[in-house]
Amino acid sequence: MLVALGAVALTVAAFVHVSPAAGPGFTSWPWLAVLALGPVVAAFLVRGKPGLAAGVVVGLAALAPGRLVLDLQFAVNGPLTIRPELYLPDRFVGGSAVGGGFWLLVAGDVLTAVAGVLAWRAVRARDDEPERRRWRLLVPLLAVTASVGLLTAPVLSDNGFLLARSAFEGPWPALGGYLLLAVALPFAAVLALAAPSEHVARGALGGLAAAAFGVAAPPVVAGLVRDDLHVTWGPVLVLVAMAAVAGLAGTRLTETSEEDAENLAGEAKLPGLFWWRLTTGLLGLATALAAVIGTLAPQVAVTALNPAAATPVSAAAESPARWFLLTAAIVVAVLSFGVLTPKTAPGARALLGLAWAGIVLAGTAVLNTALTATQAGNLAGFGGADLNGASGATPAFTYDLGAGAAWTFAALVLAVLAALAAVGTGVVEREDAVDGSRADGGVLTPVVAGAVLAVAAFGLPVFSVPGYVAPGLWSDFDTPSWGLLTAAAVVAGAAVLALRSRPKPAAALLAGAALLALLHAAELPLVGGSLGGASPATGFWVALAAAVALLAAAAMSAAGARRTA
Structure with a gap:
């Protein structure tokens, strides 16, 4: 009942504005109603299977704390929120008070979290022994992949009143909320697979996927509906990864009995390890390739806009850390080839499980050059404005992120995925040892x-x-x-x-x-x-x-x- 009340509160919040200063940027209430009420209706329809229904509630509640912190941004500084489905000003707003919709959001998050705690206590009170689950490596890997998508910019904006940026560039409530969501996704996936019964595990994964859809789907819809907003890859990655989790939740999660496993051991072990090593090696090579492109492509694009010239003059700037990134990429590439070679695979896999951090070490140094140049370079006094006020005498410079910065960021994401795959391969190797x-x-x-x-x-x-x-x-x-x-x-x-x-x-x-x-x-x-x-x-x-x-x-x-x- 509590989860139903929470879903109703979240739905009504789409009608009642979260702030008197701004309303939704598009007609979002039908989408928000489906995302909030749909999982609860599904749990009600399967009430004949208490474990399955309770699992759905647990999965929904896993992301409620993160969503609650994310919603606090409306109270701290509403104009900095990137929630066009609930709040999109049509004029400059220095600050905004909260309205009834904000309190409904808070109530919905709290009620959902409490319902999840009660449901989890109910299923944990049973005497069932936890069973060995299938997909125990793949599902957390998909959840971590979705976590990466949550930390990126939800939308691209051409709207001057909506400053779209990633979680790490935003204010603290948004950063805290997205970090909680990113941590909760894989943690909840692992707990779901450790649930005492098959029905609870499947329901929890389904509820978790529905909760992730509730966070990632609205910005995608906003990017499709509004001309001044555009879809980014982050929320799409979340939707794809969690749709895969929902699909796996519909399969049988409990592994076969020990007797059947022994009969199939000769067929199952080697192919499983082969595919894990293949995935790890290919992700490592993709990481190295992205890092090499990030090294060779310009990290900063500089354009001189001289009114006296017929066309703008463009130039490129590179990071002093680019050779550091290239070295890290070569190391990762060599180890990736080692993972793909059967004789060297165990040792190379262990080394690759650490060498990916070298890409992060070098990649963040490269990105620092790009971010510093684009942020400081466009300010007055650094060439970003005509300080003399002369008509066309002084060229103005604009600094933008180059292709190298984008490829370097892609290398960071791929490095994390390669690390997760290496860890999964290590688990399989350990089980076979x-x-x-x-x-x-x-x-x-x-x-x-x-x-x-x-x-x-x-x-x-x-x-x-x-x-x-x-x-x-x-x-x-x-x-x-x-x-x-x-x-x-x-x-x-x-x-x-x-x-x-x-x-x-x-x-x-x-x-x-x-x-x-x-x-x-x-x-x-x-x-x-x-x-x-x-x-x-x-x-x-x-x-x-x-x-x-x-x-x-x-x-x-x-x-x-x-x-x-």
């Missing part, structure tokens, strides 16, 4: 030392150039800092996992961590050399020390594997 040994306890000291040194290295500048302040983790946090943070987290995670792994995989993990540390140290010649006058800084020496410690630990682990062979 018969060796239950662990890494030698003697590697604890070098592993811990290498991990600590690596994290410190990623927080310190690798080179110093007069007048240049390098982004870091502890200070001057900027776009490249996200790459540094990603690499540091990957190295730390690899160190922890290596201590719990078999000797050979542990050695590969530690070698991959050392590779990331060496890539960070390589910024001195690859990036500092482009800036000129670069000299080694503390981070360079710490990164080399971390790589030595991690390689020593990898060698010790590999030696332990030979002793136990």
Whole structure:
């Protein structure tokens, strides 16, 4: 009943304006009503199967907290919201109060969340034992793919009153809401597959897909209906990925019995591992290809608009970190080919499971150049305006993101997908392995030392150039800092996992961590050399020390594997 009340509240909010300052940008209430009421009606129709109905409610509630935080943007600063289905000003609005629709949205989110908690407690109270599920790797991978789409700009806008941008460029309520949604999607998918019964698992996946549609479908409709708004790939990616999840929810999720599995083992294991490795290798090659194009294509497009000239003059600018990105791409490409080769696949897969962070490390540095140039370059005083007021004497410059920036961003997305595929391949390899040994306890000291040194290295500048302040983790946090943070987290995670792994995989993990540390140290010649006058800084020496410690630990682990062979 609570979920029905929440759906009604969300539907009525489409009629009652969320703010007196602006209304919906198009006739959105039929779409919003279908998205809100449709899943609840479906749960009501299957009430004869309590597990299935409860699962739908649980899936719907999984995204309610994220949607609640996202809706708070209406109260904090309505004009900055990117919700054209509910709020699209037709004039400049400096600030706006909230209306009855806002409170209906809040009530709908809260009621849905409470209903989900009650439904989850009801299904968890049963005595059924969790069953082994099919698609336990594919469904979370699809959910993470959808999470990536949620963090992009919902729409492209030609409307001067709607500033469309990605989650990371928006205000904090929108960023917090989208981050909660992005985290909740894969987490809820994993919980759904761990549900105590088949019906609950299928219902939860279906409800989760419906909830994701409720977030991603409105901006797609807005882009199709309004001439000044355009559809972007992010919401479409969410819809495609979650439609696949909904389709898988309609299949049988419980695996076959152990006896049947043993009879089919010879047919099922190798093809499954083959396809996982093929997917991982191809995603790695796609990542490397996108990164190479991002390196060679211009990151910034500069146009001189001189009124005295007949046509604009165009030029291109490149990032000093482009050779760093090219090096990371070559590493990923080599490892991807290794994954596709049966003899080297296990070791190359483990290395690729860490080397993808090198693409993020280098790619964020490249994107920082593009973002800084386009944001600062178009301001007055940087060539973006005619300061002298002369009629046509001074050319005005415009700075736009080049093709290289778009391909670099694509490489970042593909790198994350390749990492997820590598993790899934590792799980399948682990299930097929018969060796239950662990890494030698003697590697604890070098592993811990290498991990600590690596994290410190990623927080310190690798080179110093007069007048240049390098982004870091502890200070001057900027776009490249996200790459540094990603690499540091990957190295730390690899160190922890290596201590719990078999000797050979542990050695590969530690070698991959050392590779990331060496890539960070390589910024001195690859990036500092482009800036000129670069000299080694503390981070360079710490990164080399971390790589030595991690390689020593990898060698010790590999030696332990030979002793136990």
